[in-house]
Amino acid sequence: MNYGTASRSTWFSLEELLVNEKAVLAKLSGPGSTLLMTKSKNRFKKLIEDASDYRPANVAEHPGWCGKSFVFGDGTIASPKNHDEKIIVAFEMNPKFALAGTLEAWLTGVGRVVANQPLPLVMLAYAFVPALLRFIPAGIFNPQIELVGEPETGKSTLAVLAASVWAGDPDSDTGGGETWNRTLGSLDPLKVSHSDMLLMLDEVNMAGGNAREQADLIRSATFRFASTGTRGRLAGPVMSSDVRMALLSTSNEALSQLVKASKTVVGAVSSRMVTINVSKASGFLDTVPDHYEDASEAAAELRKDCARNYAHPGRIFAARLVEAAAEDEDKLRRQIAKGMAAFLEQLRHRRGTDGTSERVKTVFTMIFAAGTLARRWGLLPEEWGGLTKSLLNVFDRMEGRSVTTGDTASSALERVKKYAREHGAAIVRVKTMSGPVSFKKFSGSPGYLLRRDGKMAVLIPSDRFQLEFVDHKAMMQELRRLGLAKTEGGKKPKLTVKTPSAICAEGRVYWILLGTD
Template sequence: MIDTTVRAPIPLIHELSPDATRVVPMPTDTALPDLSRDASCVATYTYRDATGGIVGLVARYERSDPKTTKGMSKFYRQVTLWRDPERGLVFAWRGMGPNRPLYRLTDLLARPEASVIISEGEACADAVAAAFSQNVSVSWSGGSNAVSKTDWSPLAGRDVILVPDHDDAGKKAIDAIEDILRNARGTRIRRLDIARIGSAVSGDTPPGYDIADAIADGLDGRALRAMIEEQRDLLTEVDLPAETPAGPDAAADEAAADGTNPIETYLQDTWQTGLTLPDGFSIDKTGIYKLIISAKGELQKEFAGSPMLVVGRTRTGRAGAGWGYLVVVMTPLGDWEILVVPGRLLAGDGREFRELLAELGCVCPQSRAGRQALAEYVGHAQTSEIVEVVTQPGWHGDSYCFPDRVIQPSGSTRRLILDLGEMDHKMSCHGDPEAWQRLAALAVGNSRLAFALSVAFSGYLLELLGEENAVIHIYGLSSRGKTTIIYVAGSVAGGGGQSGNTHTWHATTNGLEGIAALHNDNVLVLDEIKQVAPDELGDVIYMLGNGSGKARADKTGKARPAHGWRVLALSSGEVKIGQHMASGKLGARGRLLGGVTARALDVPIETMPGSGRTYENLHGFESEAALSDHLAREAARSYGHAGPAFVEHLVEDRDAAVAIARQMVDRFVAQVRREDDDAQVSRVARRFGTVAAAGSLATSYGVVPWQRDTAYEAALACYEAWRRERGTNASEDETDAIRLLQRYFESHGGSRFETISSPRGSTKASEDEIPTRLEDRPVHARCGYRAFLPGPDGNAHTTYYVTPEAWRTEICDGRDAEFVARVARKYGALIPGESGRLQKKQRLPDYPGGTRVYAIQPDKLP
């Protein structure tokens, strides 16, 4: 029966859902998108895997550009097939990811005896295939910067001719391919001089000239062979490692000659273990081999991949639930890279495992027997070493994990390793530790700088002291050195690049989750708060302060563990947290939650109000700008030494450090406490106390060259500045309630309340009088009435009688209506009812028998 179903074309989209999964290879009946509808798309190239299945498409676009030598500019875009949970099957403008197949791979595999020409770009590869039919022509996707993303293993053992483009990018790309292929067993590599070829066939070789240009100028196989016969050095042999042409046993023979084996030496020196291999396997610098019996009954060696050693079993996750293998692999540069291989990757055909290896530049076996041998080599490894793998920096029991090192107590036998996968971080070490100490010495006498550096050490103490997360926000006018100060603080743990160990607030809540998790038990430095949307800021601060992200489900609907962290965030900006929140749509209500202010602390950059000063001590510099420039310059040169040095002391003397730090926090809180302080204020005092304790410990350890009380006095000065700017000892919720009432009655007291007569006396009879209306105007959206009542001081006080529903919905605006009323009563602004009730019964023009109302006198609010 003929299928007459009309299938809708698969859409081509730009944005994918977060849980979309790629479909590889594409089903054989997939209708490919027509990219030629865009007139600037001049060609589409199809990439296939070893079975012929389509992996992705590459579209080439050309547009007029008089600035280029050829008058045209070109660019490429990749299209792949995805299954999107929201849209179903879709094409997307997404790359093919790592371990991409070679262009024209099926031709390469179909002609195993032909020599291979590698040129840059699909158009070149197609032109070469047409002009040099006796050869196989291949290329790769992504240009000169994507060589490492391609699977070059099918070229192992082949005769390869490299043809670079005539420019720096072309040379860079071919050099990288050469480095990869040099370690591929049995591979012959030659390079063609495209500059001389171009001169010979066209008389000129301009920048960007390639093999396709030469073919267009008349070059073909016969012409090229004739040219090489006359000038042998047009095609030069690449010198390979001595052991490669000599066969897989050459390295072992060389090692035996001087009594050493470099692989065994590496194992002993780095991992303190000997070389043990599964039965039937051997290893040398050319790769791993397994003895097998061929179909003819002959004993032969099967190539199983680049050199690799299994140095331990790993367990990852809660209670060590996920088991795997800790392997080290030799890269094309001859160094060793550590790789954690989850055991699940060896199930099935092991494709994901080989993709990981290919990303490191390893050559993977192409034959089925070789792939099986590779999985067997790892799965049957003879090792009893158990290594704990953690996926987040920070404290793990008595040990602390940095991205580049693990710090453990002396004599610890625990084997621990941090695996961040593909996550990037800015924690690194560079420069001179003594130069950084000279930088830190400039914080003496400068409260804001010393405080920021102390904050950087505080993150290491949160877990040990059981203290809470916080965001400490340094604010002030532009060009006051805010960014410089937090940049210097970031140099405690890392740096490098233009922004050092500093991130920006310009990120979504989901994006900051991952960044915060990478800074677990450390400081997170965030610059320029205005880069986060005002309406998102409150949620972000709650997220950072609570130390956990959103709960999500995986593709099966099963709950995934949420990100978690303990972190002190150091922020900068021109305005306070509350000011920025108020600038958004939600902030127009003027509400700043107490939970936000307890988690986010505003510290002014000015050392005294109106002084315009950031530094109290210039240390001989001619101006604050000169000092700031020096700080930024030196922090970019030396960084990442102080944090690990501080942690080393904590690890070795943990109990004593915790005891001293707790005493310091308690001392600080006792010194700054006032009798009328709300619990929120005391909570903030502990955060400043933790900063003081961290800086004082760093001083006692010699990590910073400060005087004994430098950190403590800096934290004290910043705390007093925070308290001064806050302006009250009350809770933020109480302050918010007062501001709410003041703002509402100032804005609407005359328009939404009907004026009525006041009682003529204070007798019981006068209270029973029914007030009369004093004005005829209509009152729109009335919330109650107002009268002018005489007070004990002889002055009249405007009293508003607010109906309960208007109090709850109009005035309190989503807040706890009873709490707001209690705050008003506390300050004498609410006239209570009988027995101290918050509502009182009042006769009103529309309620002659009396009704319950809130009686408010706003002028008595503080």
């Protein structure tokens, strides 16, 4: 869009004309001038009408992509280097999109909880998807995911984590997200205000004043958010006709179950919404992260970190996209398409996925493409876990299949039992010992057996256990969650305990309960 105004060689930007018209008039007509009388208003309009020289600029009517630049919700602009593109921010800025804290603090705090946790890692990767939608092949709906689970499963905490990629608010329970407590008329403005970014809507049970209103709101929201268009209005400002965004919703029940409509409509809602169930047993974390007593403590600390540090990952991700697109947009598009195709191929060869909607598969391919770029740019560190493995884990969870987590989950106890059987008599029965052994002899032993409270336990020297099981941390976290491991509490919980004095005066052991035999 081109615009301009000039009078007596005086230039005025659109910001001045729209935001500070009194200041403009004062420059034109002197102190004390106002725009109250028709004569004054007409004179002001005439000055604009008579302008003959213009400066080119793009007007950002909403956040997101504008020309070659990306405009964030707080009005900050990321433009390509050595590019003089003028952007006029013409939307109401939202302070929740402003930066808080640092990226380093966000990575440290989030990493303590997210590392080796498939669902949180996938939701973080999903948060980067909306900025990519501009470069994804046409004909794909805006992605929508709902986290469904009973209260206290951590689904809202998980949503706040994803929202922190773009926004935050320390005074809000939803962080950088919003709630479902809204009207039909607010849907389009809300969608536009999160263009090319993630929109998180928490607690669908807050939608509508009754079941019918809730169903109407959910149905309308699902269809409106999926499309790039907005509803036209006879009055009021013109809304954008091309709005890309991604939705993340939380609910106790799947939205398709709350929509009171025909099977056809319910089916259409289901096809546009990827439903991921959050387990009641384990919540959004598969294992309890190190340094935390339980999942509740980990979730509480995660929320605190997201309230102190937010918006940096999205800011950096979009800025890197801006540079990549400016350098070679066709190359960027090919890279994204190649990543999506590669993951789709994995899904197609995965057993039991033939009946899965292609739209649902496409959402996962977009998450893979976005997560790959975010990892390349240091926003999803390698030590947080494998992206492909995590995506397949969550895909299986969504499909209702048993989740394959390698040998670290339910098989952990069987692996320890197998280890004990293989070493047989070399594992010392504590009741047969004449006294404590030296640290050297202790370290060289495969383990010790003892009975406590009617239960048999194997105690394996820490160095030996870690050497034997490369995924020892995940194994012990799972065993602890199942109540099959004795660990050390305190401010800095440990997965090992001090060696009982009857065995050795030094060292630490992994203490695993084998059963009552």
